[in-house]
Amino acid sequence: MTQVSIVGTGYVGLCTGVLLAELGHEVTLVDLDPSKVQAVKDGRAPFHEPGLDEALKQQVTSGRLDATTDTQRAVDASALTYLCVGTPQDETGAADLTAIEQAARDVGKALAGLDAEHVVVTKSTVPPGTTRDVVRPAALQAAGDHARGRVSFAMNPEFLREGSALSDARDPDKIVIGAEDPATGRAVEALFEDLEAPIVHVDPSTAETIKYANNAFLATKVGFANEMANVCEAVGADWVDVAEAIGLDDRISERFLRAGLGFGGSCFPKDVAAIAHVAREHGVPSGILDAVLEGNEVQPLRAVELLEAEIGDLAGKRVALLGLSFKPGTDDVRRTRAAPIHDALVDRGAEVVCHDPQASSTFHELRPDATLAETVEDALTGADGCIAQTAWPAYAELGPDRFQAWMVTPVVVDGRRVFDADAMGGSSVTYRAIGLGGQAPDS
């Protein structure tokens, strides 16, 4: 059993804390925000994540997981400290390291009187070199000479997906440990001895690079799928069939080939931009990454173009926008593709009515002027057109008859291939879908 402190109670900090407590370790979470600390103590995750509240409550009740605003107390009660604070994208695309540098200083200060060994582990997604060049110096400077030599550093990236973060934490496909020396690597590895996953031991900068390469490749795969889906529409093919076939090649696999309106979330857009920025900083070409980002900016607008192709000028038209979260299973709207779609429709003079099973309130914070419908029926009633942006299961259950019954003109643009193309095609609904060819207005 290891006593662990974790700075940051967001997705990564909280899921890591729950996992480590479930593995039998003693965990103290630290956050600057007393309301977040209280929420953790009450067993309430400050965001929607399936299964997290129950798991959190269980670990708090067991006494293995606690939370505090007091960094000193948390560090004193631990032999290893995780840094799990946000590293958002700044206006240049680079990762903003303000929070993690401050967290490193806070932990260093708490280690000043240290007489025992202590490991500081970066888990936040940070540009290659950050643990060595930012975290380590900031912590050691704050810790002072007495503690120097007792504190070592590592980097242990997370690969959690929103909506399945807890299961991803419990059953990872790999554990990457970037330690500055073998003993530190073993100390981090010991945390996960009850997990089955393969352990990858590298240096800290390689671990930081693995994280970016993992996300950038997945985002590139999605960007490729979107671009090929656009080609399928032009040549009369259906990307769903193409993706299924190429996915049978186990070098490709069928995962992350779902074409749609682009990738959103707090990771892909930020991480691709950050590693492209690192490449530029080092004078290394980043053409593929730049193209993935450029494609992701224009892909949402294809839904608006498909709608215009069917109902003409959107000025004065009522358009239902179904799905506001960046993907199903979450209320997270960070970099959601619904935002640029909403803006493009408004810019064209459309009256937009939005709906989402979970993300209405978070989207309203993003777009205070957005009109939000309580139910799908309210959103679709009287609408001249509809765009499905998030593949919520609740939408997949809507048959053509619902669109025919509620809409003035049943024109549906399926941005995420939510609906059954055959059922839609066989009805009086005008159905356009990303990647579905052979539907040009004159075909």
Ligand code: UDX
């Ligand atoms: C991602 C990575 O998967 C995870 O490993 C990392 O730790 C954090 O970033 P997340 O952002 O939660 O996780 O969502 P993910 O399920 O990966 O989807 C990211 C975006 O890509 C979403 O907008 C999703 O709609 C989109 N996507 C995903 C597609 O458009 N097509 C696909 O086939 C898969």
